[in-house]
Amino acid sequence: MNQLAIIEEVKGWVYEAGEKIKASFDDQLEIDTKSGRTDLVTDMDKATQDFLIEKIMAFDPSAKILGEENGQDHLQDVSGRVFIIDPIDGTMNFVLEQENFCIMLALYEDGVSQLGFVYNVMKDEFLYGGKETGVFCNGKPVTPPVNKSLSEGLVGMNQVMFQRNDWHTQEIGKIAMGVRMTGCAGYELIDLSLGRRVAYISRLAPWDYAPGGVLIEALGLTMSTIDGRALGLEEREIFLAGTQKAYDECLEIANS
Numbered sequence: 135m136n137q138l139a140i141i142e143e144v145k146g147w148v149y150e151a152g153e154k155i156k157a158s159f160d161d162q163l164e165i166d167t168k169s170g171r172t173d174l175v176t177d178m179d180k181a182t183q184d185f186l187i188e189k190i191m192a193f194d195p196s197a198k199i200l201g202e203e204n205g206q207d208h209l210q211d212v213s214g215r216v217f218i219i220d221p222i223d224g225t226m227n228f229v230l231e232q233e234n235f236c237i238m239l240a241l242y243e244d245g246v247s248q249l250g251f252v253y254n255v256m257k258d259e260f261l262y263g264g265k266e267t268g269v270f271c272n273g274k275p276v277t278p279p280v281n282k283s284l285s286e287g288l289v290g291m292n293q294v295m296f297q298r299n300d301w302h303t304q305e306i307g308k309i310a311m312g313v314r315m316t317g318c319a320g321y322e323l324i325d326l327s328l329g330r331r332v333a334y335i336s337r338l339a340p341w342d343y344a345p346g347g348v349l350i351e352a353l354g355l356t357m358s359t360i361d362g363r364a365l366g367l368e369e370r371e372i373f374l375a376g377t378q379k380a381y382d383e384c385l386e387i388a389n390s
């Protein structure tokens with residue numbers, strides 16, 4: 135099956151999952167905490183991941199899964215086809231705002247990224263694609279963003295990192311036109327893909343950065359750990375992405 139056909143298949147699952155999430159607004163949410171007071175998980179996070187895995191298994195029973203919820207957050211072996219799932223990215227926003235959250239999936243083959251899917255459900259903004267197919271936003275090809283410098287645009291940041299001035303993030307923020315903290319990695323990586331941000335810095339797990347990462351790399355943007363190492367799929371990392379110019383500037387300031 136070629137990549138365009140896989141895109142059509144996965145898009146169908148994601149739209150269906152989005153409808154289920156919207157329908158759930160009428161129901162009482164079950165909310166639990168994970169590592170602390172602000173680390174939330176709901177029954178909809180878990181149900182959405184289960185729903186997507188059911189679709190993946192019907193599509194390819196040999197595919198492997200790396201997903202944030204339900205104890206599926208580790209994978210020893212990334213050979214073959216791997217789907218990486220963040221069923222609701224921005225759970226806090228989902229619970230408190232009922233907007234600004236994304237459904238996200240990435241497809242890897244033998245450890246190499248192939249396709250990414252990031253759907254901002256309430257904005258109905260869906261970016262998907264990869265290097266081979268190009269990137270699309272709601273069916274229209276996305277043009278690679280202009281290579282702007284840090285001083286020419288907005289930078290997305292993780293709130294805690296910014297408050298603590300980790301990796302000189304406050305200095306980076308001062309040079310930019312402004313700092314935005316949306317609490318949703320998918321939101322930020324859509325904005326970076328569409329030229330609404332010049333850079334994004336946060337502490338992220340593979341399911342937070344892999345789906346949007348496929349898109350931004352296909353669009354000629356750059357990403358790595360904050361100290362310039364390649365991103366693996368193993369653990370949480372301090373993530374830096376941007377236009378080449380803004381990325382270079384952030385990397386230099388962060389490591390100064």
Ligand code: IPD
Nearest residue numbers: 222223224225226317318319337
């Ligand atoms: C979180 C969001 C947030 C980022 C956190 C993630 P979740 O994802 O992407 O923007 O700062 O590190 O954990 O838990 O809501 O899927």
Ligand code: CA
Nearest residue numbers: 174175202225
């Ligand atoms: Ca979470």
Ligand code: CA
Nearest residue numbers: 220223224342
């Ligand atoms: Ca996430």
Ligand code: CA
Nearest residue numbers: 202220222223
């Ligand atoms: Ca999540």
